Structure formats: structure tokens, C-alpha cells
Amino acid sequence: MPADLRGLADIDRLIHEPARLALAAILSVVESADFLYLQRETGLTKGNLSSHLTKLEEAGYVAIEKTYRGRIPLTLVRLTDAGAAAYKAYRARFKKFLEKT
Amino acid sequence: MPADLRGLADIDRLIHEPARLALAAILSVVESADFLYLQRETGLTKGNLSSHLTKLEEAGYVAIEKTYRGRIPLTLVRLTDAGAAAYKAYRARFKKFLEKT
DNA sequence: ACAGACTAGTTTGTAATACAAACCTATCAG
């Protein structure tokens, strides 16, 4: 009966993970961000940030562009349309849960 | 700077897990519930419900009382004060995140 | 009374995580 609870079961786990939720939240407002900026904002280690980004990329939620700033590598990340939609859906779902319970 | 994002990192994972979040939500409004009721409401299998409840019990978030209804066993679950507080804190934290972003 | 099905759970097995630590590869400073 409580569809709001049942709905929790199939929530998007990729976004539900706190580290990636933080990433999505940042990326949803900045158009594009580089690796180190994301690291500073989230407090993640490079290793974990890398693997979370890879996971988001594999899901098609972010696009990763490897380029250079002068001669040093620069990794730019931006949310794809699919990623933005998933993030929005996640928020809506969770918001509903918080309201209804 | 975004304390709301940084705060996500140390959110209570025990409650964050969707299955257990659903359990907490139910238990926060019913005083006490039996095993099968919880299973129906959450849609979890018995096995998974059992292990999630054990985890919540080990954390001190729920109290589990094994009794009988007639001759057949009946497991009653209720939220402890600590569990209720943790659930409340989780909600507050998440609500803040949703508002701020 | 006893074979089989059902109730109410727990234990076990397994695949997917998330995090940390080690490891690259290149650039820059002394």
C-alpha cells in the first residue's frame, strides 16, 4: 500500500551513494568541473573520485573529457542529459518520500 | 565550502540503505510491527528482512522480541529511542540537502 | 498417525561495492 516506501526499493543506487550524490549535486549547477575541483569540494581521495566518476561515466550520467591546461593534464567532467534527468528524478522521488512520511 | 555536500559524506549508512530506510519509516509510525507485516510492506524476502533487522538490532536501532501468537512464533520489532533519533537526524540532514541544492 | 505442505524465520553463498593504498607518468624546482 505505501507506494512511497515500495518506491524506495528501486531508487537509483548509482545516485543514491552519497559520494556520487554530492558529485551530481555539484555538476548539476556548474556546467563543467575539473577533477581537482571536484576532489576539493567532495573531500574524496583521488582514487575514489576516479572510480566514482568512471562508474558515472559507464552509466552515461557524465561525460569526461581529458584535455590539457598548458602541458599538464586536465580532466573535465560534465553531467549528460541522462545524468541530469536521473538526478532530477532521484530528488523528486526522495522529496516525495520525505513529505509523505 | 558547501557544508551540505560535505555533510553527505558522513551520513548514517545504516539508515541510508533503502531497505532499512523503509523499515525505519514504517517503525517510526507504528509503535511495533511483526515480521510478516514488515515483509509485506517492504517487499523484502524473509532472508533479507532478517539480515537487515539483525543489522539494525546490532546498531541498537531496533528492539526485537520473539514471542508466540498461540503456538506459532511471532517476532515483534520496534524502534528504540536511539533508532528514532537516528532516523530523525537522517531525515533532517537529507531535507537540508534537498533544500540547499 | 504419519506424509506432505505451510509458516516463520536463519544461515550460507556470491557478486558487487566503496574505500584505501600503491602505483604510474609527466612536469617543475634546485
Next chain:
DNA sequence: CTGATAGGTTTGTATTACAAACTAGTCTGT
């Protein structure tokens, strides 16, 4: 040319969440 630093990736490990198998007891039909 030696060491430190930047910018990441790969590897290792311990924890998980779920599903499937198992247990223990009760009920039903014959």
C-alpha cells in the same frame, strides 16, 4: 639529474546486499 609535486589510474581488501538453501515447528488430509 635528483627529488618533489600534480594529476590521475589500478589494485587489494573488507563490507555489503541480495538470493537461495536450510531449519524447526505446525497444520491438514487421509
